Structure formats: structure tokens, C-alpha cells
Amino acid sequence: MTEGFTLWFTGLSGAGKTTIAEIVRAELERRGRRVEWLDGDEVREHLSKGLGFSKEDRDTNIDRIGWVASKLTRHGAAVIVSAISPYAEARNNARAMGEEHGTFVGVFVDGSVEECARRDVKALYEKAFRGEIKEFTGVSDPYEAPASPEVCIESEHEEPEASAQRIVELLEARGLVPAAVTA
Amino acid sequence: MTEGFTLWFTGLSGAGKTTIAEIVRAELERRGRRVEWLDGDEVREHLSKGLGFSKEDRDTNIDRIGWVASKLTRHGAAVIVSAISPYAEARNNARAMGEEHGTFVGVFVDGSVEECARRDVKALYEKAFRGEIKEFTGVSDPYEAPASPEVCIESEHEEPEASAQRIVELLEARGLVPAAVTA
Numbered sequence: 001m002t003e004g005f006t007l008w009f010t011g012l013s014g015a016g017k018t019t020i021a022e023i024v025r026a027e028l029e030r031r032g033r034r035v036e037w038l039d040g041d042e043v044r045e046h047l048s049k050g051l052g053f054s055k056e057d058r059d060t061n062i063d064r065i066g067w068v069a070s071k072l073t074r075h076g077a078a079v080i081v082s083a084i085s086p087y088a089e090a091r092n093n094a095r096a097m098g099e100e101h102g103t104f105v106g107v108f109v110d111g112s113v114e115e116c117a118r119r120d121v122k123a124l125y126e127k128a129f130r131g132e133i134k135e136f137t138g139v140s141d142p143y144e145a146p147a148s149p150e151v152c153i154e155s156e157h158e159e160p161e162a163s164a165q166r167i168v169e170l171l172e173a174r175g176l177v178p179a180a181v182t183a
Numbered sequence: 184m185t186e187g188f189t190l191w192f193t194g195l196s197g198a199g200k201t202t203i204a205e206i207v208r209a210e211l212e213r214r215g216r217r218v219e220w221l222d223g224d225e226v227r228e229h230l231s232k233g234l235g236f237s238k239e240d241r242d243t244n245i246d247r248i249g250w251v252a253s254k255l256t257r258h259g260a261a262v263i264v265s266a267i268s269p270y271a272e273a274r275n276n277a278r279a280m281g282e283e284h285g286t287f288v289g290v291f292v293d294g295s296v297e298e299c300a301r302r303d304v305k306a307l308y309e310k311a312f313r314g315e316i317k318e319f320t321g322v323s324d325p326y327e328a329p330a331s332p333e334v335c336i337e338s339e340h341e342e343p344e345a346s347a348q349r350i351v352e353l354l355e356a357r358g359l360v361p362a363a364v365t366a
Contacts (some may be wrong), residue, residue, distance in 0.1 A: 036254055047230070049243065053217055060232065067229050067323050071219055075260040 001035070004073035004102035007167070009082040010091060010146060011109030012138045013124060014116035015156040016163075017082040018107050020109065023164035025080055030152045031177050033078040038065050040083030053135040066094025074101035078177070086137045088144040103176060108149035108168060113138040117154050185216070186236060187256035187285035192265040193274060193329060194292030195321045197299035199338035199346075200265040205290065206347035216261040221248055223266030224239045227345050236318040242273045249277025257284035259361070271327040280312070289311055290350060291332035296321040297314060298339050310321050 007024065018039065025035050040061075044051070047064050051057040062085050067080045079098075085091050091106070095177040098104035116138065117125035127134035135141045151170060153163045171177045189209065192200040200206045201222065208218050223244075227234065230247050236242040245268050252262045268274050274289070281287035299321065300308035311319035318324045336355060354360045 034259065045208060068254070071251070072254060072258055075219065075255055075258045077258040087363060089313075143214060180239060 001136065002076045002178060004076045004079070005062075005107045005171070006069045006079040006081060006086070006094075006098040006102065007107060007171070008069075008091070008094065008098075009080070009109055010085045010142060010149075012111055012113065013084060013115045013136075013156075014119050014121045015109040015111035016153070017109045019160045020107075020153065020155075020167070021080050021082045023160055024167050027164065028078050028171075031180065033062045033092050033177055034076075035078045035080060036072050037080045037082070038069060040065075040085075041116045043083070045112050045127060050119075053141070055087065058081045059069050060086075062087070062090040062094055065091075068177060069094065070097035072102075073098055080119065084137050084143070086143040087115055088146065092125055103174065105151065105167075105170065105174075106146055106149040107151040107153065107173045108146045110145070111155045148153060185259045186260045186359060187262070187275075188354070189252045189256050189262040189264060189281040189354070190288045190354070191252075191268070191274070191277065192263070192269065192290045192292055193268045193332075194338075195294055195296065195299045196267060196319075197290040197302050197304050198231075198294035199336070199343060200292045201341045203290075203336065203338075203346045203350070204263050204265045206343055207350050208349050209282060210347065211261050211354075211360055211365070213361065216259045216360055217259075218263060219255050220265070221252060221332065222265045223248075223264075223268075225347065238270065241334060242270060245270070249273075249280045251281035252277065256281055256286075256357055259263075259303040267326070268319050269324065269326040271329065281321050287328055288350075288353065289332040290334040290336065290340060290359075291329045292336045292338055293328070294338045296343065335353075 008023055011017050025037055028035050043065055048061045051061050069081055072079045095104045127133045129137040137143050150169055194200050194203055208220055210220050226248055231244045234244050252264055255262045278287045310316045311322040320326050334350055
């Protein structure tokens with residue numbers, strides 16, 4: 001069986017997690033890996049319906065995603081998680097669960113609040129600044145940057161394609177995806 | 184990749200789901216399948232923490248287990264679910280999710296309330312009869328028996344080993360586990 005792994009994207013809303021993850025996903029599938037993408041927003045519709053955005057609920061949400069990701073990793077899946085996951089301890093717990101069954105690769109998509117707010121892809125920052133959304137990470141709720149992620153991406157200074165390529169190269173170097181076939 | 188499947192045990196508390204599932208699990212692993220066992224009680228500690236036993240919460244619990252089982256099935260796992268799962272509609276939804284990615288085999292462990300109460304493995308029926316546990320399936324909460332499960336087990340009239348053997352034979356006939364190696 002192929003070795004499973006979890007590729008975990010953390011970062012503020014609008015930092016570029018989904019955009020980069022989508023490019024990585026397509027490349028992994030092109031190279032024959034079966035991918036399971038657990039996206040924070042999608043997961044909240046299924047796995048974590050009813051949870052809010054308090055620290056306790058955020059931790060439960062991340063624990064649940066980490067639990068599912070680790071089980072999928074055990075069965076050889078290439079798991080991509082994209083979730084704000086603002087608390088270091090919850091991320092570390094998810095990492096520990098994942099490493100029981102395979103490899104865990106943390107990706108920090110580092111975008112400043114100013115830049116994320118400037119893009120404001122989902123028109124959420126504007127509401128957060130006005131106080132219409134409470135507990136908004138980076139505005140009215142904390143974000144604990146990871147101390148030593150495997151990949152650090154400054155999304156203001158690198159194109160998503162280049163970031164994705166760096167990630168895939170790391171996975172390739174670790175033997176988790178086969179090398180690209182060149183014509 | 185090996186074809187994934189979900190083997191779903193439904194039935195009253197104490198009917199024998201866990202006992203039979205444990206024998207099936209050991210046999211599947213002996214034959215080289217990697218098994219993921221989602222047990223109702225364990226899942227309530229992780230995936231479904233905070234949910235109660237109202238119809239709505241039970242349906243959410245089963246939806247969540249079904250969602251995770253279907254994702255694992257997609258990645259070739261042999262998934263065993265053992266959960267009371269009293270409502271037909273929720274079980275049917277779980278089946279539909281599972282069949283999107285592999286095979287779904289329903290097992291009805293049919294034990295009467297009288298017999299389950301007589302065994303009362305977890306000393307729950309006694310409390311339920313006294314009204315100390317509310318919403319107890321079979322006593323104060325409904326159980327909708329499946330209309331056409333792939334396997335029906337009358338656990339009062341069959342030893343767990345024989346029931347487990349029938350299940351494994353069915354899986355074998357469907358090409359989901361390799362035949363036993365005989366010396």
C-alpha cells in the first residue's frame with residue numbers, strides 16, 4: 001500500500017490556503033495519488049455542524065479533522081487539510097495523531113491581516129472590522145503562528161503556482177509522491 | 184488498490200454487534216485486509232462528542248459516521264461500523280454515501296429486547312426499565328428494523344463464531360476479501 005500522509009495548511013482566512021491546496025491536489029492526482037481534501041468550510045457543513053468559533057469549539061473542530069485525517073492517512077490516502085486552525089496546541093495534537101500512521105507535513109500560509117483584508121475574498125474582513133462578525137481570526141480572535149512548519153509560504157511575495165511547486169517537491173523528496181514524468 | 188467496503192452492524196444494545204464484529208475484524212486482518220472499526224461508543228468520544236440521544240442527534244451521529252466511513256471506503260479500507268443506528272432513513276443515507284465509493288453490506292443483529300435485557304452486558308437495561316436512562320432504544324425509544332439487510336443474524340439462535348463466518352463468506356463471495364489459505 002502507498003504510504004499515507006497529511007498535508008496541513010494553516011493560516012488566516014484569505015491568506016491563500018485553498019488556492020495553493022487546489023494546485024497541489026491537481027498535481028498529486030496527476031501523479032496517481034488518491035487525494036482526500038478536508039476543507040475547513042466544507043467540514044463545518046458535515047463533520048462539525050453546530051460548532052461555533054469559541055476556542056473550545058475551534059479546538060473540537062480541529063481535533064475532529066485531525067482524527068479523520070489520521071484514519072485516512074493510515075489507509076494510504078494523500079490527505080490535504082485546509083483550515084485556519086489558529087491554535088498551536090490543537091495543530092500539534094493533529095500532528096501527533098497523523099504521525100501515528102504516516103507522515104505529517106505542516107504548511108504555514110503566512111499572509112498579513114492587512115493583505116488578507118485588502119483581498120477580502122469572501123467579504124468577511126469588512127464585516128469583522130465593523131464588529132458584525134465576532135471571534136474573527138486575526139481581527140478579534142488570536143492566531144498562533146506555527147514555530148517550525150515544514151513549509152512556510154509568504155503569499156504576498158510568491159505566486160501560488162510557485163508555492164505549490166515547492167510543496168510538491170518536498171513531498172517528492174520524502175518519497176510521498178512519485179517524480180513527475182517528463183516527456 | 185484494494186476495493187473498499189463498509190460493513191455496517193445495526194441492532195439493539197447488547198444484541199451482539201461488538202462480539203461478532205470483533206471476530207470478523209480478526210479474520211479480515213488475518214487475510215491481509217487493513218480494517219478501520221468505527222464503534223458507536225468510541226465514536227461518541229471523538230467524532231460526536233456533545234451529541235445526545237434525540238432523533239436529531241442520533242441522525243447527526245449516524246450521518247457523521249457514514250460520512251467518515253464513505254471517505255475511508257474510497258481509499259480502500261475495510262470499514263466496520265457497529266452502532267445501534269435505530270433509524271432506517273439515516274442508515275439508508277449512510278448506505279448511499281458508502282455506495283458512492285465502494286460496497287456497503289448491512290448486517291442486522293436481531294435480538295429481542297427481552298434477551299438483550301436478560302444479558303444486560305453494560306447494566307443499562309435495568310436502568311432504562313426504571314426510567315433512569317431516557318431515550319433508550321428498544322425500551323423508551325424506537326428501533327426500526329432494516330427491511331432487507333444483506334445479512335440477518337438471530338443472535339439468540341446462532342453462536343457469534345457462526346454468524347461471523349457467514350459474514351466473511353459473503354464478503355469473500357463478493358470478492359472483497361481473499362479466500363482463507365488452508366494448510
